[in-house]
Amino acid sequence: MTAQLEYPDIQDSEALLSVQGLWKVFGPKAQRIPHRPDLAALDRPELYAKTGCTAAVRDLSFDVAPGEVFVVMGLSGSGKSTLVRCLTRLIEPTAGRLTFEGEDLRAADEKRLRALRRSKFSMVFQHFGLLPHRKVIDNVSYGLEIRGESKPDRRRRAQEVIDLVGLAGNEHLYPEQLSGGMQQRVGLARALANDPDVLLFDEPFSALDPLIRREMQTEVVRLHREVGKTMVFITHDLSEALKLGDRILLMRDGAAVQLGTGDELVGAPADDYVREFVRDVPRADVLTLRWIVRDPRPDEPLDGPELAPDVLVREATRLVLESDRPVKVVDGGTLLGVIGDEEILAVVADH
Amino acid sequence: MAAITSDVEVEVRRPRRSVVLGVLLVVWVAAYFVLRGIDTLVLGGQDTTALHRWLNDHRDDVGQGNAFFDAIRFVVDQFVVLLQNVISQPSFDRPVPVIGWLGVVAIAAYCAWAFGTWKVAVLTAAGLVFVGLQGLWQESMDTLALTIAAVLLSLLVAIPLGIWAGLSNRAFRVATLVLDLMQTLPTFVYLAPLVLFFAIGPAAATIATLIYAAPPAVRLTAHAIRSVPPESVEAARSLGSTRGQTLLKVLLPMSRSTVVVGINQTIMAALSMVTVAALIDAPGLGQTVLKALQTLDVGVAFNAGLAIVVLAIVLDRVTTAAGDRPWRTASVRRKVLLGAGAVGVLVAVWFSRTYVWAAEFPSDVNIGSRIAVVASDVTAWVQDVFGGFTYGVRDVVTVGLLNPLEGLLTGSPWWLVSAVLVALGAVLGGWRGAAPAAVCCALLVATGVWHDSMVTLASTLLATVVVVAVGLALGVWAGRNRRVDGWIRPVLDAGQTMPPFVYLVPFLALFGTSRFTAIAAAVVFAVPVTTKIVADGIKAVPGATVEAANSVGSSAWQVISKVQLPVARRAITLAVNQGLIYVLSMVVVGGLVGAGALGYDVAAGFAQSELYGKGLAAGLAIVLLGVMLDRVTQAAARRTQDFQGRGDKR
């Protein structure tokens, strides 16, 4: 059940993190499941009944490009939390290949893995995972402390990151004195302090109020723009995924359903599940013009306004409705198609 | 003729458990009447079996003179004597200890303040002064010295073991088994061997206390490590911590409050050993109690028991406050006050070294004798008023309930009783209940004290039933009513810490020497813990659930029986289990008031060298009974959960 997914803009050699055929199976004699096609083909209840095993991650393959925000999305039980933990071997994968900057992660020994964790990866957790007995500044500098940096050095670096995430002035408070949002900022700061190459987020904002959640999402976007780190972001919230993600991998029951940009998921859902999933998204805010173009009819004038294919439908609505001739969608010098009132209204009015 | 075609599916349903139990009981009673008196394995009081004699012979094999034990003994002795020299006994050529009473009170109050809150500090000072006013200062300090020594040594051993069990699953399983054994094995059983290894003196007493008091600390430390939120541990790992770094920087600090609860439990356990330790010459309040009992001086015994209770309350509140402290560091104001307090303490200590009035507790004000007189008078009055009635109650219960049960157990052949117990275990708990029952019965026969075991089993079962009934009633009441809970808790705490020896004498006066007296003493001892666990369980039932039940118009009884008790099922199982263990731990004390059987055998083994082997065998029999009853009740509880979970769906 390998998903045939396309990677339109990434070459293998450019990928920062590469995952191929990743499996995680829980249960007795889990290792045999990936190698037995008959067992691998069973769905969850059947597999459990037959072998007592659960496949949390089934044969997943994808690449993460440097500097990209890669979102893994799915409902509870889809295996996304397990997946993100497999990436740094917090949970040991059952089968598959994990490559990071060309290095085989599964072959790394304890020492190498620790070294990688100390300098290359960082994780932000859903329930923050802070140490209640340490002040904010000591929580943030924890990663630096365990890799042996001196106190003045790590304090200095910690202060930098604290300022970066907007916690300045709170460094001598204890976690119990902070609100949920601020605690998560501490988690964020801690993850950034190590200056990792990849930041992993496990549903970091699910435990926060909606208002704070939006604030934090904006923070992450800002940080990404400022600092430019590669991020792997886990969430079950579609709007969050669409807001933050460059590419989104939708998972179900441990397997990949569709991998693509937000507008690809909304515009060309791979199956009914995806279609159901994205049903409530305001399509006008996600879809770009390239998705709703049609070929020009023979009698249509081709001298209307031009728009780029990546313009959001929402932004183009006024122009299209106001113009009395179809709007051309031009990519580079090529005409992709035209858009008329019907096409625009079909998207805007359809909820 | 029209054929009546009917597809009648005969449903073979499993008979209900209560029906099976009833049938089992009837079969047993019938068999009893037929087979009465055969193969009952009776052993006379002074008689011994080959096993007992073998144990006697080998008792001296591991005696003193072993360098390892001598070394331990020396270190422990010196440690205890040092503590005594500091706070209780005249030392270093002075007629007073190094720190007099004023200094001790100041230091204790200061520590309570520093580790806890000022309220607890006031309580500490008040408690210690009260004990002094009772005229028991020196004895209390002796007890405190011994307790501190035992607790520190216990923690030294227990916390590393607890950490190990917390980190390793296999260690955890092994530890649980060993700890269960240590806590159910009656102290009397290992008291005499300890004296053999470590000679008479504070060392043996401290180590006896250690064996009893260390298990709670091990258990709670392991539990604490396992309860650290997994995300914090994951966070530490994901940042690249080694195992050692995770342990030191994350697991240990975050398990602090639960570990403190373990320390609290260890202290309570150590204090409850005070009187038993006195039997091997441990100094302190235990001696006062025992001496008073020789002359049936209930008043003096009560006075000393009260001092033990006060010490227990003080230590309990201080350690609880220490565990509840928030993480944030103290404010500047508090630091300044603490500094000033430290100076005050030093001044007080200097006073207590220089002036007699601050060194020896002034004996002019002695409320102890007043307390003793009042206690004696109250006891005498109760005996006078209720004497006739209580003998009647005893006779009715003994003749009506205890004797039939005991007769059934002791009169039936051993193989019949074993078969019944195994069948009972199977019905109640499946193979998980049957297997332990079978193994324990076999081992019980091997110990050679089968008959006495059956006598003790009868008393234990009766006592446990009463304990559970009273515990449920009181626990549900306290769980549902905050005010009741507020005043009942101190009473229960006192009941648990007051040495059972103290209320033995009044009970003897009320009920004479009999098995009923032993049962009554066991009930008084075990009800507090059962009540507390049930009350906690009832309080933990989500308020929303209770509200929902009330809002559809349920009566109080319906809410209790249909909502609160079922939801609190796990707590109730634990309460039954703990009630059972506490009842069993009173078996030996019961032997001192006429229960005979295993309790008496153990005490006799301690006192007479020819009966040493039998005493050891009897102690093991007590443990076996405990294991069997514990495993069967737990299996039964698990079964109920499974059934309720799956329902009757087919």
Place this chain on the structure above:
Amino acid sequence: MKKLRYAGVLTAVALAVAGCGGEKVGAQPQPSAGKECGSFNLTVSPWVGYEANAAVVAYVATKDLGCKVEKKNLKEEIAWQGFSTGEVDVNLENWGHEDLKKKYIETDKVAVEAGSTGVKGVIGWYVPPWMAEKYPDITDWKNLNKYAALFKTSESGGKGQLLDGDPSYVTNDEALVKNLSLNYKVVQSGSETALIQAFRDAEKNKRPLLAYFYEPQWFFNEVKLVKVNLPAYTAGCDAVPAKVACDYPPYDLDKIVSKKFADSGSPAYDLVKNFQWTNEDQNAVARMIAVDKLTPDQAAEKWVKANESKVNAWLGK
């Protein structure tokens, strides 16, 4: 708030100043020098009669000989073990225990006998005085079966009850009941306390009671129990425990000391060796401790002051 704080500080200072006064702690006064005594370990067995012995001996040893007496409260068996480790030097009242004597004196050679205390011990079966008055023939064992029904209790299963005491007491009661064909059951009360309480209650509420007891015992000062006579003791009749059918032998209570102590030449050893008094003496002191609630030291002081000549005899004066 400031005022309160000042008041608090002032009070503290005032208390401190007030405290600076009064007797100072002095050094331990050295005891009067006699022949160099040192210290010795005295075991104290858990009955009041023994406490009386210990009180008087310790008092004299401390006051007149300048010894340091370390008292240890131990059960008899444990105390005997102490001879070999040096934990115990002196046992002032030993009731028979031929087996222990054989082990520690003859085999292990860590202890020696130190003579009789002068106190005669009697173990036997007793009834409360009201029963002896009402049924005068109950003091003869042959009539016990006649009265068996009287002594029935909830613990004796249809037979008469014979109540025994502390498990450390030497007892032949089960064999006696069997060999004398008595319709009785031995019920273990478990402790001396229980036994005394039973007798107290029996006399007060006129309940029947037949129990193991012994003289000297302070309780006789309170209630004069009456002995039931079993077949008289003859030498060797209790050689085989299972076949015993006679009364308990009279005990000449003696003293046991550790060999080390005996060889030490300490004046305390001479005191212990010479220590002797009568049942009445012991009962008098025991009464002061148990009934009058004096401390052992106070009781000892009183008795010593009234019996100077006896004490001088022990001290060889």
